[in-house]
Amino acid sequence: MVYAPVLNEPGLPPIRINLLSDTQTRPSAAMRQAMAAAEVGDEQMGDDPTVTSLCQRVAALLGKEAAVFMPSGTMCNVAATLVHCRPGDEILAHDTAHLVALEGGAHAAFGGVQVKPLHGAHGQFAPELFRAALRPATRNQPRQTLVSVEQTANLGGGAVWKLSALEAIVEIAKANGLATHMDGARLLNACVATGISARAMAAGWDSVWLDFSKGLGAPLGAVLAGSRGFIDEVWRWKQRLGGAMRQAGICAAACHYALDHNVARLAEDHGNARALAAGLAKIPGIDVQPPETNMVFFDTGGAGLPSEAMVAALRRRGILACVMAGRIRTCTHLDVSAAMIAETLQAVGEILQAAVEPAVLSSPAPRRSVS
Incomplete structure (x- = not known):
C-alpha cells in the first residue's frame, strides 16, 4: 500500500x-527554546506542570472533561479502543482509516477486536451506510460497540468530514448504543480549512485526539480527550503499553508552542x-x-x-x-x-x-x- x-x-x-x-517537520529554533525553558516534573506521577496545563488546554479546546498526553497518535487510537471495546467486539470504520490500514493490526493484537470496514469516496462513509451496517444484537455475532472516523481522511486525500455528517453519525451511534471515537490527527487542518471550531467538530464524540507531530511541527506527542472516567481508564492502558513518561514537559512545551504559533x-x-x-x-x-x-x-x-x-x-x-x-x-x-x-x-x-x-x-x- x-x-x-x-x-x-x-x-x-x-x-x-x-x-x-x-x-x-523539524522543531523550529523558537520551539526548541520553549522546550529548553520548560518547567518539568514526573509525568507518570502527575507532577509535570507543563504536561498538566497542556492536557487542560486541549480538553477545553475540544470541549471535554479531561485529557492525557501520549507519545503518539497511534497509541491514542489503540488505548481508546481498548477502553471502549472488549475482546470479540466490533469497530465500524472506513476501510482506509488509519486504525485499519496503518497501525499493524494493533487493535486485534492487543484488544481482540475486529473492524467492520465501511466504504465510500475520499476516506469517508455516508451516515446511511453506517446505519445500514448496524445489526440487531445477538449472541451469534460480535457486539458492535464503537464507530470511528478520521479527520481529516489521510488516504482519502486529506478530505474533510462535513460537520453535518459527523453530527448524523453521532446521532445514529447514540440511538444504537455505540460509543464514538474521532482520530483527530489532522483535526486542526479541518478546522482551519472550514472555519469550524474544534469544539464543534468534536461535539458528541466520546473520545477525540490531536496530533502535534504533523502540521503543528512538534517533534512528538498527541493528546487524547474525553470524559474524566474514560481518561482514567486510558491511563491504565497508557501504563500497560509503556506510554507513561517522566520529564515530558520538554515535549509538552513544544505542543504549547504549536498551539500558540502554528495553527493559523x-x-x-x-x-x-x-x-x-x-x-x-x-x-x-x-x-x-x-x-x-x-x-x-x-x-x-x-x-x-x-x-x-x-x-x-x-x-x-x-x-x-x-x-x-x-x-x-x-x-x-x-x-x-x-x-x-x-x-x-x-x-x-x-x-x-x-x-x-x-x-x-x-x-x-x-x-x-x-x-
Whole structure:
C-alpha cells in the first residue's frame, strides 16, 4: 500500500524538499527554546506542570472533561479502543482509516477486536451506510460497540468530514448504543480549512485526539480527550503499553508552542497544496485529486510514467514523496515553501519529458498507405 524511496541511500543527493509527510517537520529554533525553558516534573506521577496545563488546554479546546498526553497518535487510537471495546467486539470504520490500514493490526493484537470496514469516496462513509451496517444484537455475532472516523481522511486525500455528517453519525451511534471515537490527527487542518471550531467538530464524540507531530511541527506527542472516567481508564492502558513518561514537559512545551504559533499558519500549507495541484493539473496526462487541506494525491501513469518511477526520479533530484494506495502523495507543511512547490512542479515536468522523449524517438515511423 505504501512505497517510499530510501531516504539516505548511498549515491543519492541530500533531501532538499520533503513532501513525504507532515510528520517530517523539524522543531523550529523558537520551539526548541520553549522546550529548553520548560518547567518539568514526573509525568507518570502527575507532577509535570507543563504536561498538566497542556492536557487542560486541549480538553477545553475540544470541549471535554479531561485529557492525557501520549507519545503518539497511534497509541491514542489503540488505548481508546481498548477502553471502549472488549475482546470479540466490533469497530465500524472506513476501510482506509488509519486504525485499519496503518497501525499493524494493533487493535486485534492487543484488544481482540475486529473492524467492520465501511466504504465510500475520499476516506469517508455516508451516515446511511453506517446505519445500514448496524445489526440487531445477538449472541451469534460480535457486539458492535464503537464507530470511528478520521479527520481529516489521510488516504482519502486529506478530505474533510462535513460537520453535518459527523453530527448524523453521532446521532445514529447514540440511538444504537455505540460509543464514538474521532482520530483527530489532522483535526486542526479541518478546522482551519472550514472555519469550524474544534469544539464543534468534536461535539458528541466520546473520545477525540490531536496530533502535534504533523502540521503543528512538534517533534512528538498527541493528546487524547474525553470524559474524566474514560481518561482514567486510558491511563491504565497508557501504563500497560509503556506510554507513561517522566520529564515530558520538554515535549509538552513544544505542543504549547504549536498551539500558540502554528495553527493559523496551516492555511499556508493548504495554499501551497492548492498551488501544487493546480500546477500538476496543467501537465497533460496527470490525474490530480483537488486538495481540501495539505495533501495532494496524483497519478502520473496517464502521462507515461508509473507512480513508483516518478517518486524514484524525484528522489534522485532531492525531492521526497511516496506512493499510497496506488497514487503519489505529497504533503505540504511548515518546512515547505512556495518556492519549493514551484521547483517540484518544474521537476515533475522535466522528468515526464525525459521519460516520454526516448519512447517517441525509439518508436517505429508510421507506415504510409499505398494506393
